[in-house]
Amino acid sequence: MLLIIPGLFTINSRKKYEQVKPTFYEAAMPDAPVPAVDGIVPFTGSGQKIDLSWTASATNAIKWDVYFGDNDAPDLVASGVTANAYTATVTKGGTYFWQVITTDANMVESDSPVWSFQVNSNPNTPALTAPANNATTVSSTAALTWTCTDPEADNLTFDVYFGTTATPGVVASGITALTYSPTMTYNTTYYWQIVAHDPYGGVSKSAVNTFKTDVFHPDFSVFKGIYSELCPTISATRLIDVFLSVNTTTHVITMYLPIADAMLKAGWGTSYSGPHPITITYDPVAMTVTSTKQLLLDSFPDPIEQGPMYLQVSSGTIDPVAKKLSIKWIITPSTAEFGGVVTTSATTYTLRVQK
16 A cells, blocks of 8 residues: 555646646738739829728737838838728829738737839820910921820820810820821911820820911912913913013012903904003912002004003912912903903903913
């Protein structure tokens, strides 16, 4: 019996002093940040709200401290947040940094990395370079040009708004060039605007500029020298040399027109003393011609009678591109009729470059 008792004592002592295993608590590392690391968020304007979120779990109730700012050591902006989400506010585009620190009920902490994302900046405001705003003598073949850059050096595309009203409509979209050539007419007021886009939804608009195209400036050099006169009243194929001189300052065309040729054809005489100057005024915008009644001849050989003759332009148009001047004359003789060929009714002449 004495031998058994010590053995029992030893067994009971081992049970009494056996160590209890410790309990370990862990606050899981925050993960899966939204916005994603290096992600790009479109910028909508100052005061824009951006929702931050992350995932994490712990063995006990957890809370988070949120750090946010525009440098890689962001400031504490919220403490003891109970949901794994936070709404941050930004005033401009750029790179933003953030971090969350998890703390559970046992004061166990776990820090996330410092994450970053980019709030996309809008493109800089397009600068309209030509035509100059309020210009009044712009060529009808001029091109629209502008400049525009992006804060993040993103590739930009442009929409062109153009028209004759103060709120022009879009005429081209998604172009990458910094120039556009619209179709324009003379002496017309136009309005235009450029809208820039970046690939991430950034948009910026220029002001609406205006300009006026110049009046038509024809090349009157084509009306200098010897030209040909086609008079359908005489013959559709007969050409007579005509000398023209154009003054682009006073808007006067001086013509030396052998009008007496028609009289000679009618049998009124056999000679003509030479070209008599006829002056015609033209409208540089409408490209039309007019003249006042002017003396053509004081007298000429005429088997019927002697008498003065007057000439006046009834109507006429100028086409310096086709090098053609079409004039309808009214010839007024001293009597009501001269042989039935030249009368007070209008006669059409077409002047064209002599081949």
